Amino acid sequence: MSKIILTGDRPTGRLHIGHYVGSLRRRVELQNSGEYDKTYIMIADAQALTDNADNPEKIRQNVIEVALDYLACGLDPAKATIFIQSQISELCELTFYYMDLVTVSRLQRNPTVKNEIQMRNFEASIPVGFFTYPISQAADITFCKATTVPVGEDQLPMIEQCKEIVHKFNSVYAPENPVLVEPTALIPANKACLRLPGTDGKAKMSKSLGNCIYLADSADEVRKKVMSMYTDPLHLQVSDPGHIEGNTVFTYLDAFCKEEHFERYLPEYANLDELKAHYTRGGLGDVKVKKFLNNVIQEELEPIRNRRSEFEKDIPEIYNILKKGSEAAREVAAQTLSEVKSAMKINYFEDVELIRSQSEKYSK
Numbered sequence: 001m002s003k004i005i006l007t008g009d010r011p012t013g014r015l016h017i018g019h020y021v022g023s024l025r026r027r028v029e030l031q032n033s034g035e036y037d038k039t040y041i042m043i044a045d046a047q048a049l050t051d052n053a054d055n056p057e058k059i060r061q062n063v064i065e066v067a068l069d070y071l072a073c074g075l076d077p078a079k080a081t082i083f084i085q086s087q088i089s090e091l092c093e094l095t096f097y098y099m100d101l102v103t104v105s106r107l108q109r110n111p112t113v114k115n116e117i118q119m120r121n122f123e124a125s126i127p128v129g130f131f132t133y134p135i136s137q138a139a140d141i142t143f144c145k146a147t148t149v150p151v152g153e154d155q156l157p158m159i160e161q162c163k164e165i166v167h168k169f170n171s172v173y174a175p176e177n178p179v180l181v182e183p184t185a186l187i188p189a190n191k192a193c194l195r196l197p198g199t200d201g202k203a204k205m206s207k208s209l210g211n212c213i214y215l216a217d218s219a220d221e222v223r224k225k226v227m228s229m230y231t232d233p234l235h236l237q238v239s240d241p242g243h244i245e246g247n248t249v250f251t252y253l254d255a256f257c258k259e260e261h262f263e264r265y266l267p268e269y270a271n272l273d274e275l276k277a278h279y280t281r282g283g284l285g286d287v288k289v290k291k292f293l294n295n296v297i298q299e300e301l302e303p304i305r306n307r308r309s310e311f312e313k314d315i316p317e318i319y320n321i322l323k324k325g326s327e328a329a330r331e332v333a334a335q336t337l338s339e340v341k342s343a344m345k346i347n348y349f350e351d352v353e354l355i356r357s358q359s360e361k362y363s364k
Helices: 017-033 045-049 056-073 090-099 104-109 111-119 133-142 153-173 219-227 248-256 259-265 272-281 286-343 352-363
Strands: 004-009 038-043 081-084 148-150 184-186
Touching (some): 017 038, 090 286, 104 111, 111 153, 219 286
C-alpha cells in the first residue's frame, strides 16, 4: 500500500509559530524524508466558511497568506500537492454520502466538536456545516486514501471519527474489497509542540486574542512580543526562585531550543536543563532568558521571512501553483468518488451488468 500524507489549515489568517511547531515544520521534514509516496497539503477554505459564512472576503484574502507561509516554510510544489479545498467539488459529494453513516448523537459526542462549539459560543445556533465538519474532514482524508495525517493532540477525535466512517463504509458497501483506507494520526514527538500557548500564557495561541507570533512578523515585532511574554508571576526579583511549569518562555524554549543555540547566544550554559536549574534556584532574571529566546526564534524565522519576501514578488505564480495542485488533487478525488459510487451501486450508467439484467427482466 502507498504511504500518503494529507494535512492542511483553515485560511482564517496568517499562520503563526504554533502552526509551525505543531505541524508545519514536521510536514516539511516528512515531505523531504522520502518515506512517503505522496503528500497532499490542503488550504481548507470550505471548512473555514462553516463559521465565517458572513465574511467570505476574510477567507478569500487569507488563502494567499497561507500559501505564502507554506512555501516560505519549505513546502515544495514539486514534492507536495498543495490545493484549495473548495476547488475539489468531489469532496462535497463524498461528504454527502458519508453523512448517511454517522448519527447526530455521535457528532454531538465528538470532543473536538464540543470544544469548538463552546469556544465560538454557538450554543443552539450551530451552523449545520460546522456541526458536520468531522464528516467533511473524513472526505478530505479519504479522497486521496491518506494513510498518515499529522495533527495536534486536540484533533485526535476527528481522526477516530474518520476511521469509524471508513470502517462503516467498507463494512456496508465493500466488505470483500475495501475501497477506503483508515488513516493513522501522527502527533508531534516534542510535547511542547502539541499545543504552544499564546504569548500571554493562555492555553491556545489565537488571532482573536492577539497573542500570536506570526511567521511573517518582522524581527522587531517578534522581539517586542517575546520581551512582553508571560513568565512566572511570582518571580519578582532576579534572586527569587522561579517556576518552569506554566512559564511560557520556557515552554517556547522547549519547542525551539537546541544545544547549539547555547554555544552561539548563551555560552555560560551547556544546555536547557542547566538554564532551567539556575532559574529554579534563583539568580536568573526573566529579561536574560527572554533575550536568549528572542535569538533562538529569530534564527528560526529569519530564513522563513526571507523566502516569503521572494515569493511575494510573483503572486500570479503562487495562484498558478495552487491551480495546478487543485487540478491534480481533483483527478485523484474523481477516481476515489468513482470507486465509492461503484461500491454503493449508484454508478448506474457504468454498470453494464445492471443494464443487462434489467433488459433481460423486461424483455420476458
